[in-house]
Amino acid sequence: xxxLILNRRNFIGTAAMSGAALxxxxxxxxxxxxxxxxxxxxxxxxxxxxxKEQFEAETGIKVNVRLVDDQGKQFNLxxxxxxxPSVDIMTVAGHRFLQFIDSDxxxxxxxxxxxxxxxxxxxxxxxxxxxxxxxxxxxxxxxGMEVLSYNTELVTPEEAETWDTLFSDxxxxxxxxxxxxxxxxxxxxxxxxxNMVAYMDDPAKAAxxxxxxxxxxIEKKPLVRKYYDGGAEVQQMFVNQDIALAQSWNGPxxxxxxxxxPLAMSIPKEGSYGFVYTFNIANNAPNLDNAYTFLDxxxxxxxxxxxxxxxxxxxxxxxxxxEYLSDIEKKSTSFPEEQLANLQFFRAxxxxxxxxxxxxxxxxxxxx
Amino acid sequence: xxxxxxxxxFSKAEIAGQxxxxxxGRLANWPLYRGFTAFLTASPRxxxxxxxxxxxxxxxxxxxxxMLQMLRxxxxxxxxxxxxxxxxxxxxxxxxxxxDRIFWQPFFRTLIFAGVFTFCTLILTYPVAYFxxxxxxxKNQVLMLLLLLIPFWVGEVVRTYAIxxxxxxxxxxxxxxxxxxxxxxxxxxxxxxxxxxxxxxxxTALYMLLPLYSALEKLPKSYNEAAADLGAGxxxxxxxxxxxxxLEGISSGCTLVFLISTGFYATPVLLGGPxxxxxxxxxxxxxxxxxxxxxxxxxxxxxxxxxxxVLTGIFQKLMNSLRKGDTK
Numbered sequence: 001x002x003x004l005i006l007n008r009r010n011f012i013g014t015a016a017m018s019g020a021a022l023x024x025x026x027x028x029x030x031x032x033x034x035x036x037x038x039x040x041x042x043x044x045x046x047x048x049x050x051x052k053e054q055f056e057a058e059t060g061i062k063v064n065v066r067l068v069d070d071q072g073k074q075f076n077l078x079x080x081x082x083x084x085p086s087v088d089i090m091t092v093a094g095h096r097f098l099q100f101i102d103s104d105x106x107x108x109x110x111x112x113x114x115x116x117x118x119x120x121x122x123x124x125x126x127x128x129x130x131x132x133x134x135x136x137x138x139x140x141x142x143x144g145m146e147v148l149s150y151n152t153e154l155v156t157p158e159e160a161e162t163w164d165t166l167f168s169d170x171x172x173x174x175x176x177x178x179x180x181x182x183x184x185x186x187x188x189x190x191x192x193x194x195n196m197v198a199y200m201d202d203p204a205k206a207a208x209x210x211x212x213x214x215x216x217x218i219e220k221k222p223l224v225r226k227y228y229d230g231g232a233e234v235q236q237m238f239v240n241q242d243i244a245l246a247q248s249w250n251g252p253x254x255x256x257x258x259x260x261x262p263l264a265m266s267i268p269k270e271g272s273y274g275f276v277y278t279f280n281i282a283n284n285a286p287n288l289d290n291a292y293t294f295l296d297x298x299x300x301x302x303x304x305x306x307x308x309x310x311x312x313x314x315x316x317x318x319x320x321x322x323e324y325l326s327d328i329e330k331k332s333t334s335f336p337e338e339q340l341a342n343l344q345f346f347r348a349x350x351x352x353x354x355x356x357x358x359x360x361x362x363x364x365x366x367x368x
Numbered sequence: 369x370x371x372x373x374x375x376x377x378f379s380k381a382e383i384a385g386q387x388x389x390x391x392x393g394r395l396a397n398w399p400l401y402r403g404f405t406a407f408l409t410a411s412p413r414x415x416x417x418x419x420x421x422x423x424x425x426x427x428x429x430x431x432x433x434x435m436l437q438m439l440r441x442x443x444x445x446x447x448x449x450x451x452x453x454x455x456x457x458x459x460x461x462x463x464x465x466x467x468d469r470i471f472w473q474p475f476f477r478t479l480i481f482a483g484v485f486t487f488c489t490l491i492l493t494y495p496v497a498y499f500x501x502x503x504x505x506x507k508n509q510v511l512m513l514l515l516l517l518i519p520f521w522v523g524e525v526v527r528t529y530a531i532x533x534x535x536x537x538x539x540x541x542x543x544x545x546x547x548x549x550x551x552x553x554x555x556x557x558x559x560x561x562x563x564x565x566x567x568x569x570x571x572t573a574l575y576m577l578l579p580l581y582s583a584l585e586k587l588p589k590s591y592n593e594a595a596a597d598l599g600a601g602x603x604x605x606x607x608x609x610x611x612x613x614x615l616e617g618i619s620s621g622c623t624l625v626f627l628i629s630t631g632f633y634a635t636p637v638l639l640g641g642p643x644x645x646x647x648x649x650x651x652x653x654x655x656x657x658x659x660x661x662x663x664x665x666x667x668x669x670x671x672x673x674x675x676x677x678v679l680t681g682i683f684q685k686l687m688n689s690l691r692k693g694d695t696k
Contacts, residue, residue: 073656079448103450173556224642226559233638240536242558359661363653364470366645 035060038290041068041077041090045311046141046277051304055297061290069230071096078105078282085282088291094129094276095346097137102352107283108135113292116299124276124317129345138278139295141305142251142314145274145343146181147265149253150245151238160266163189166245167220176226176237177247179217179362181273184346185247186213189270196350196357206350207357214361218368227366238263254313254332265332267339273346276317309333435673442666461667471650471668478647479675481561482629485568486576489625490618492569493576497617498610501584513581520574528638531567532558535639559641567639572628576621583617584610612691619687623680630676647672 040047044067052063068074071093078085082105092100100106111117117125117139124130124140150160154174159165163185166175184194192209193199199206225243228234231252237243238256248265256263279298281291298304305318306325315333316322322330335343395401409415441447445458465471496516504512519527534540535557542554557563587610595605633648640646647668654665 070656076448076656076662079450082448221642225556227642229637236532240532240538240558241554242537242556359653363650366642366653367470367474367650 036287036290037062037064038089038287038294039064039066039087040279040294041066041074041087042279043068043091043277043312046091046308047298048304048307048311051298051307055294059293059297061293063294075099075103075105079103083284084286085284086286087282088285088287089279089281089294091141091277092138092280093346094138094140094278095348095351097129097132097278098348098351099355100280101132101137105283106137106280107285109137109139109281110292111136114139114296114299116296119299119302119319120317121319127345129276129347130278132348138280139299140276140278140317141298142277142308142312143274143317144249144251144277144314145267146185146272147248147250147253148245148268148272149234149238149248149263149265151241151243152262152264154244157264157266160245160264161269163247163268163270166247167223169223171244172223173225174242174244175224175246176228176234176243177224178229179227179365180358182217182247183210183213183358183361184273185270186216188272190216194273195344195347196354197347200350200353203353206353210357210361214365217365221365221368250315250333251313254329257332258310258313258329265335267335267342269342271342271344274343275346277314438666439670441663442670444663447662447666458663461664462671464664465668465671474645474647474650475672475675477645478630478672479679481564481568481644481646482626482676485565485572485629486622486626488565489569489572489576490622493573493621494580494618497577497580497584501581501587502589509585516577517574519570524571525634525638527571528567528635531563531570531639535563535566558639559644561640561644564636564640564644567635568629568632571632571635572625575624575628579617579620579624580614581617583614583620587613615687615691619684623684626683627676627680630672 038061040063042065047063047065052065055061056063066087068077068091074090074092075096078087078090078100081087082103085105092106097106120140124143125136130136130138130140148160148163148166155165155171165171166177187194187196187209190209190213196206196209199209226233226237228237228246231249234243234246234248235252235256237246238261250265253263253265257265279295281288281295285291299318302316302318302320303324305316305321306323308314309316309321309325310329313332322333325333407414408418442461443457443459445456445460446453447455449455465475500509500512500516532539536542537554537556537558539557541557542551545551545555591609591613592605595609600608631648632646633652636644636646636649640649651665651668651672654661654668
């Protein structure tokens with residue numbers, strides 16, 4: 001979903017975290033020198049380099065990271081490898097859990113094997129979406145949300161209070177969004193349930209709503225500059241001043257703000273959706289013990305959580321991680337209370353029906 | 369070496385005696401080995417089979433294999449197969465394309481773009497190839513070709529990003545136009561069919577240039593000189609001599625560029641906009657964004673492959689008839 005720019009600030013931040021990690025108690029030595037390897041599919045910067053190097057040195061376990069940029073692609077890769085996957089840990093967005101669980105691709109997480117499970121803020125580790133069929137399926141690591149990002153030199157904070165600005169003639173040819181994400185947001189903007197849970201018993205109504213949203217986005221197509229897919233793309237467009245505002249994830253936008261770019265974010269009054277990234281263990285993971293060793297180690301310190309936030313811009317789920325952020329980093333990862341009140345989490349219950357309707361609609365909008 | 373030594377002939381026994389001192393010599397004299405090599409080289413047909421077998425295995429496993437697998441997947445109702453379910457044969461993935469007009473637009477857009485970009489590439493690279501083959505000394509031709517090849521040492525995505533740096537609102541082109549006072553506000557080149565066209569022409573130029581250069585380089589200068597002696601002007605010499613005799617290079621270059629252009633994915637994604645969606649993006653949508661619709665994506669890829677081959681076949685036929693017409 002995201003590809004972030006490694007810039008000078010990130011580098012300095014990573015170097016500072018390396019120093020802090022080296023100076024901190026050797027939390028990793030609790031893990032015995034196990035050796036072997038652990039294979040991880042994750043987004044760019046989600047496994048901090050300093051942590052990875054220290055983990056490998058302390059445990060002898062080699063960490064093989066394969067970068068992913070899309071949940072659907074990751075699902076397909078895993079499904080193609082099942083039932084004997086090459087991966088041990090992958091990064092699933094909380095609202096995509098069910099798709100993976102229903103396809104028998106994940107194994108329930110044995111939290112008793114994670115001594116540091118308590119380091120996660122209970123808001124994330126114990127929330128309703130985190131428990132499915134009586135099991136925990138992943139360790140929450142970062143949280144994000146769909147926001148309206150805007151260039152503060154071109155767009156006012158008042159204009160950014162509504163999603164309508166994204167579709168206004170004033171900013172024709174200066175906007176960008178991820179169509180699939182925008183479908184849910186436009187549903188919300190129109191007063192519908194973007195999670196589609198409310199229409200689970202009424203598929204005809206669900207289809208009608210998706211059709212209405214599809215027609216709306218086709219009608220507004222002449223106004224958009226670019227449909228994009230990855231965080232790096234929207235960063236690039238803002239930096240090159242190709243766009244003035246965009247629907248984006250908070251992570252890539254926060255990274256630009258931290259770098260001093262004149263950008264701000266808002267959660268518009270019509271509402272928006274939040275999501276949580278989790279580290280999950282694959283069913284039949286080839287290095288199961290190493291996977292648990294890795295998970296326990298990465299949850300060991302709030303400094304690691306802060307390091308992930310600094311690199312990715314997403315908000316850490318670790319207790320006390322914000323203590324290790326600078327003022328500007330704290331600012332770029334927090335929102336006013338009145339805006340947070342407009343936020344709700346993506347839910348997975350209706351995903352099967354929802355994506356069967358949305359995916360063809362997305363293709364239709366692109367093709368139109 | 370003395371005449372005596374040079375003229376001396378060795379008997380078989382002497383050769384065998386010397387050869388047996390080394391491993392290879394002993395192997396060469398080993399009856400089983402000799403019998404085996406005699407069997408392999410007994411006839412030209414057998415030699416041909418031996419030479420062809422490894423390339424054949426390569427083509428079958430690395431080229432045809434994936435395509436056949438794609439064809440197989442396109443004829444199924446599910447892939448990868450979910451646990452506890454069965455895979456069935458179906459033509460539904462093909463009928464989906466023909467039954468839903470929404471997919472025709474990116475399909476025909478791709479073919480039109482590929483045709484237009486191929487023509488633009490030809491028009492832009494022909495003069496370069498002509499200059500290189502006809503006006504640069506043979507000594508410098510290799511150096512010039514090397515210079516033209518340098519950008520192709522880096523990958524497609526890196527070169528695409530270079531185009532983004534050039535054409536962006538804060539890119540070099542807009543900066544220069546602004547500096548010389550031609551514009552006040554940047555021209556939105558990016559995320560249009562223009563930026564996509566620039567990217568594709570740039571990325572495929574080499575595939576057009578090399579066949580053209582090869583055809584032009586083989587053309588004897590005396591043909592043009594003879595035409596000039598007979599009173600033909602520059603344009604007539606080009607139209608009646610150079611162009612007909614380089615049709616083979618044009619045909620090869622256009623075929624290569626057209627086929628490559630129909631399959632481009634990263635460049636349209638990075639440089640294209642909402643109104644330039646090409647069929648490769650639609651196909652890719654079925655492989656990741658759309659979750660579990662690989663068979664549909666495979667069917668659409670097969671349709672595009674077949675369409676590109678048919679169009680290329682027609683083009684080749686046309687070029688062949690043109691060539692024959694000129695040689696009559």
